[in-house]
Amino acid sequence: MLLHIVFQSRIAEEQQQFTLAESIQAVVDKLIRRHPHVFSDVRVQDTAEIRQRWESAKQREKGRESLLDGVPRTLPALTRARRVQEKAASVGFDWPEIAAVWAKVNRRV
Numbered sequence: 001m002l003l004h005i006v007f008q009s010r011i012a013e014e015q016q017q018f019t020l021a022e023s024i025q026a027v028v029d030k031l032i033r034r035h036p037h038v039f040s041d042v043r044v045q046d047t048a049e050i051r052q053r054w055e056s057a058k059q060r061e062k063g064r065e066s067l068l069d070g071v072p073r074t075l076p077a078l079t080r081a082r083r084v085q086e087k088a089a090s091v092g093f094d095w096p097e098i099a100a101v102w103a104k105v106n107r108r109v
């Protein structure tokens with residue numbers, strides 16, 4: 001894997017796209033930005049808060065308006081459905097019993 005990374009980086013450097021050092025720095029910057037609870041004095045309550053903060057940072061960085069914008073449309077149907085469900089569950093749109101789901105679907109506003 002490392003050979004592949006070095007090889008691709010060398011090609012990119014020859015084409016004046018980026019250097020290996022720039023690529024590594026971008027990864028370091030992203031890790032620091034998305035994990036302030038590790039690299040600064042930000043305090044978090046639990047892993048759920050860590051995941052929520054990471055998802056929010058990712059949305060801001062990529063300019064996404066919706067939580068579902070980051071789910072590729074080209075994924076196989078079941079994989080995509082699972083990712084959509086995971087995203088929905090991360091904001092509380094998940095129930096342990098199917099009856100509660102149907103109640104939500106059938107609720108009239």
